[in-house]
Amino acid sequence: MIEVNELTKRYGGTTAVDHLSFTVRPGQVTGFLGPNGAGKTSTLRIILGLDAPTGGTATVSGVPFRSHSRGLRHVGALLDAGQVHGGRSAVAHLSAIARSNGIPLRRVDDVLQEAGLADAATRRISGFSLGMKQRLGIATALLGDPPVLMFDEPVNGMDPEGVLWMRRLFRRLAAEGRTVFLSSHLMSEMENTADQLVVIGRGRLIAAESVGDFAARGTRLSVVVSTPHTAELAAVLTAAGASVEVEGAPGAAKLVVAGLPAERIGALAFDNRILLNELTTRTASLEEAFMELTADSVEYLAGQPR
Known part of the structure; x- marks a missing residue:
């Protein structure tokens, strides 16, 4: 388990992490989201003992990471796949790390196989593609068979x-019951992989909840309607105060309606004797919810004056 309590990190006059608190529990994948400059990397570095906090605490299995002897047996992490010695082979790189952490050398072959790098084990890392380096970084994180794993943009x-x-x-x-903490900018990966989310902005907590609950917080709800009488229904709904857009090609077009719930749309169609083939409420996607709920925390807005 990872526990962050009132964590604060300042660099001169800049506050990167601001009284941040959250818990990452075992048995689920927890995604770590936030705009650029939100403080994600600073938080990860503090959890791993690479930077000291200005205030607050970050613990792994109840104690600061630095308190763990032979750290890779407790936490495996991938922060920057490029930070490896290019002149070494993959097997030499992993073997050196295994020896320094008291890990049996047989684990080197195990993780190379797991990461799909067995055939490249003796190649120099300088010749690896970025994807291969990412695989090597994951192999390194798995080397000590740790209960806690952290990955930054893997x-x-x-x-x-x-x-x-x-x-x-x-x-x-x-x-398997491990704690998996995953930082990524790819919303599609979070939707397909994460169970829980920790979302921060300007160093502060925005949300700590399930992926579904976070997406549901987006206010951009709409209703998709399919009918043989598109123009007639659009006029009725517009007159009732709805915002109506046409989606799809002619002949297969659907109406995307905002401002009225599905029940009201169905009643209006019934009152006007308009046949409906589809009436579906569409909630905000994870990406839409993220963009909406972090809008005030974005540090750099392309094409917009500050």
Whole structure:
């Protein structure tokens, strides 16, 4: 388990993390989201003992990470896949880390196989693609068979097969009862992989809840309606105060209605004897909810004056 309590980190006059509190529990994949500059990397570095907090605490299994001897047996992490010695082979890199953490060398072959790098074990890392380096970083995180795993943007440079492998890996690790903490900007990956979310902005907590609950907080609800009488229904709904847009090609067009609930739309169609083929409430997607709920926390807005 990872526990962050009133965590604060300042760099001079800049507050990167501001009294942040959350818990990452075992048995599930927890996504870590926030706009650029939200304080995610600073938080991860503090959890791993790479930076000292200005205030508050961050603990792994009840104690600061630095209190764990042979840290890779307790926490496996991938923060930057490029931070490896390019002149070494994958097997030499992992073997050196295993020795320094008292990990049996047989684990090197195990994690290389797990990461799909067995055939590249003796190749120099400088010749690896970004996706291969990401796989090597994950192999390193798995080396000590730890109960807690942390990954920062792990799918960068991955091809579709690699993304699918990684998604299945994270879910399997969580199913084994491990704590899996995953930072990513890819909303599609969070929707397909994460169970819970921790969302921050400007160093402060915005939400700590399930993916479904967070998406439901978006206010952009709409109703999709299909009818043979598109123009007639659009006029009725507009007169009732709804905002109506046409979606799809002519002949198969649907109405996307905002401002009226499905029940009211159905009643209006019934009163006007308009046949409905579909009446579906559409909730905000995870990406829409994220953009809406973090809008006030975005540090850099492209094309907009500050």
